[in-house]
Amino acid sequence: xxxxxxxxxxxxxxxxxxxxxxxxxxxxxxxxxxxxxxxxxxxxxxxxxxxxxxxxxxxxxxxxxxxxxxxxxxxxxxxxxxxxxxxxxxxxxxxxxxxxxxxxxxxxxxxxxxxxxxxxxxxxxxxxxxxxxxxxxxxxxxxxxxxxxxxxxxxxxxxxxxxxxxxxxxxxxxxxxxxxxxxxxxxxxxxxxxxxxxxxxxxxxxxxxxxxxxxxxxxxxxxxxxxxxxxxxxxxxxxxxxxxxxxxxxxxxxxxxxxxxxxxxxxxxxxxxxxxxxxxxxxxxxxxxxxxxxxxxxxxxxxxxxxxxxxxxxxxxxxxxxxxxxxxxxxxxxxxxxx
Amino acid sequence: xxxxxxxxxxxxxxxxxxxxxxxxxxxxxxxxxxxxxxxxxxxxxxxxxxxxxxxxxxxxxxxxxxxxxxxxxxxxxxxxxxxxxxxxxxxxxxxxxxxxxxxxxxxxxxxxxxxxxxxxxxxxxxxxxxxxxxxxxxxxxxxxxxxxxxxxxxxxxxxxxxxxxxxxxxxxxxxxxxxxxxxxxxxxxxxxxxxxxxxxxxxxxxxxxxxxxxxxxxxxxxxxxxxxxxxxxxxxxxxxxxxxxxxxxxxxxxxxxxxxxxxxxxxxxxxxxxxxxxxxxxxxxxxxxxxxxxxxxxxxxxxxxxxxxxxxxxxx
Numbered sequence: 001x002x003x004x005x006x007x008x009x010x011x012x013x014x015x016x017x018x019x020x021x022x023x024x025x026x027x028x029x030x031x032x033x034x035x036x037x038x039x040x041x042x043x044x045x046x047x048x049x050x051x052x053x054x055x056x057x058x059x060x061x062x063x064x065x066x067x068x069x070x071x072x073x074x075x076x077x078x079x080x081x082x083x084x085x086x087x088x089x090x091x092x093x094x095x096x097x098x099x100x101x102x103x104x105x106x107x108x109x110x111x112x113x114x115x116x117x118x119x120x121x122x123x124x125x126x127x128x129x130x131x132x133x134x135x136x137x138x139x140x141x142x143x144x145x146x147x148x149x150x151x152x153x154x155x156x157x158x159x160x161x162x163x164x165x166x167x168x169x170x171x172x173x174x175x176x177x178x179x180x181x182x183x184x185x186x187x188x189x190x191x192x193x194x195x196x197x198x199x200x201x202x203x204x205x206x207x208x209x210x211x212x213x214x215x216x217x218x219x220x221x222x223x224x225x226x227x228x229x230x231x232x233x234x235x236x237x238x239x240x241x242x243x244x245x246x247x248x249x250x251x252x253x254x255x256x257x258x259x260x261x262x263x264x265x266x267x268x269x270x271x272x273x274x275x276x277x278x279x280x281x282x283x284x285x286x287x288x289x290x291x292x293x294x295x296x297x298x299x300x301x302x303x304x305x306x307x308x309x310x311x312x313x314x315x316x317x318x319x320x321x322x323x324x325x326x327x328x329x330x331x332x333x334x335x336x337x338x339x
Numbered sequence: 340x341x342x343x344x345x346x347x348x349x350x351x352x353x354x355x356x357x358x359x360x361x362x363x364x365x366x367x368x369x370x371x372x373x374x375x376x377x378x379x380x381x382x383x384x385x386x387x388x389x390x391x392x393x394x395x396x397x398x399x400x401x402x403x404x405x406x407x408x409x410x411x412x413x414x415x416x417x418x419x420x421x422x423x424x425x426x427x428x429x430x431x432x433x434x435x436x437x438x439x440x441x442x443x444x445x446x447x448x449x450x451x452x453x454x455x456x457x458x459x460x461x462x463x464x465x466x467x468x469x470x471x472x473x474x475x476x477x478x479x480x481x482x483x484x485x486x487x488x489x490x491x492x493x494x495x496x497x498x499x500x501x502x503x504x505x506x507x508x509x510x511x512x513x514x515x516x517x518x519x520x521x522x523x524x525x526x527x528x529x530x531x532x533x534x535x536x537x538x539x540x541x542x543x544x545x546x547x548x549x550x551x552x553x554x555x556x557x558x559x560x561x562x563x564x565x566x567x568x569x570x571x572x573x574x575x576x577x578x579x580x581x582x583x584x585x586x587x588x589x590x591x592x593x594x595x596x597x598x599x600x601x602x603x604x605x606x607x608x609x610x611x612x613x614x615x616x617x618x619x620x621x622x623x624x625x626x627x628x629x630x631x632x633x634x635x636x637x638x639x640x641x642x643x644x645x646x647x648x649x650x651x652x653x654x655x
Binding site: 071077124125127128130131132134135136138139140142143146147149150262266269270273274277302303305306308309310311312313316317320321 | 373379441442445446449451452453454455456457458459461462463464465466469470473582586589590593597624625627628631632634635638639
């Protein structure tokens with residue numbers, strides 16, 4: 001079968017340094033220019049095109065990159081990823097309304113909170129494997145939402161209102177409806193996350209995750225401290241989710257437990273699997289498509305989630321490895337293992 | 340608080356028992372499929388939801404009950420309940436088989452790992468719940484009451500309500516039939532063989548596709564029965580009901596050790612009672628948290644669930 005991923009890798013590897021920089025700059029420029037293409041066929045019929053670019057698309061991409069560290073790289077099935085998104089958002093909501101701190105000061109705190117909760121969840125849960133891990137993480141996601149729904153300090157079902165927008169930096173002002181600015185901010189975060197994941201994948205951590213994904217017992221026997229690296233994967237994934245949550249809260253200015261349901265976890269998981277687990281470009285493509293599609297087909301209005309479900313079923317049956325699967329070399333090992 | 344609890348202990352227990360039996364039946368849907376495929380049947384919760392609607396359609400449209408009709412009595416009552424039970428079981432069972440064909444079969448033949456079928460099952464469950472949501476205009480649907488909910492007797496000050504009694508007795512009967520089916524019949528033997536070792540089962544000439552279809556059918560039948568009992572007990576449903584009950588029943592299956600039929604039984608009972616007691620002490624809004632905390636503790640101390648050992652032994 002035609003493998004777009006290998007084709008892309010071939011082109012990339014055949015280029016010299018200049019060519020690679022040119023491709024990267026060109027790609028970033030095209031992506032950064034997306035908000036100006038509202039008038040074209042890309043336009044979403046009902047929702048404002050630029051706001052769709054921010055949420056869901058850019059937000060999904062960021063979270064899918066984070067979840068990909070957990071699921072795609074290390075093979076840990078996490079069904080409660082929305083918890084970290086919620087923790088980031090509620091950190092922003094609480095500190096933003098109750099204290100003088102601004103978004104940029106809260107961002108590291110939110111990330112730290114998400115990472116901390118990643119440790120709290122990860123240390124007991126990561127002793128379990130497979131489906132049990134899935135159900136524990138799912139439970140964690142629900143617990144976070146239920147706590148937010150029932151604790152007076154977190155505003156119960158009304159949530160937190162009047163969250164401040166980020167203060168301007170370098171003379172760029174963040175207004176509530178300046179979607180472009182948020183989009184570019186998220187783009188920077190996405191690039192940072194991509195950079196982080198790519199650097200880590202090429203190093204010890206990446207190799208440890210890869211070995212855990214393929215055969216945890218063998219990795220353990222060969223001296224890989226599997227538990228430590230599993231917790232690391234969890235915590236790094238959580239940090240990305242927390243960052244997304246902080247930006248989300250200061251963009252929407254209002255958060256409520258209803259924004260953090262299990263459906264979000266499932267959707268992000270769908271992005272990862274749909275695009276091609278383990279391959280960061282595939283995951284990004286998956287998140288773009290799954291974030292964009294429901295709004296693009298809004299002319300179907302009521303039936304759009306139904307069509308969305310059909311697309312999921314159809315796609316998984318036609319390309320079970322996702323649109324841009326991981327490298328053949330890595331896949332071959334898995335196949336051999338399965339037979 | 341404690342005094343109140345003791346006063347209400349038996350009525351809470353009866354409510355918890357009937358809820359527990361509903362969980363058992365849904366959990367069987369998860370656990371049967373997990374036993375043969377080692378996969379979470381994500382669409383099972385929506386199969387349950389469709390089952391509740393099948394019951395309401397029978398009561399409302401076939402037997403023409405409205406909110407103001409008089410209660411049915413005698414033979415007509417049993418006819419109505421029987422028809423509703425059997426039709427929701429059949430509807431859910433057949434739907435469950437269809438789900439397997441659409442979401443799992445092709446992927447299983449491609450040997451595609453665990454996640455792709457999970458996503459495709461998520462897709463199917465979205466299609467199911469969204470279709471029902473559109474058909475019902477996102478509104479909850481109330482079921483007319485066909486049966487007078489009288490008390491059969493007293494037990495330590497707690498009234499034994501007829502619907503709870505029906506649920507417990509019929510669920511026990513269904514569970515007994517299921518156990519006999521799995522342990523005594525040829526098909527049940529085939530199901531156990533596939534769940535122990537699919538490759539060896541295929542070499543022995545067992546038709547794997549047929550066995551898996553049958554497993555989904557049986558799981559669907561049980562889940563459909565749960566749909567009927569749920570409607571009988573709570574008298575309303577909506578397109579969104581599957582999710583909450585599905586998660587709870589899945590927790591029950593895990594609690595007992597997923598893949599293990601007896602585990603589903605004890606897990607469902609434990610969860611039903613626990614949820615009822617917990618909502619008495621902490622308020623209903625915290626019941627899900629209690630359930631998950633207990634689940635975490637159980638998995639932490641006994642990672643295969645309370646009764647999961649038999650499964651892991653056969654699996655290796």
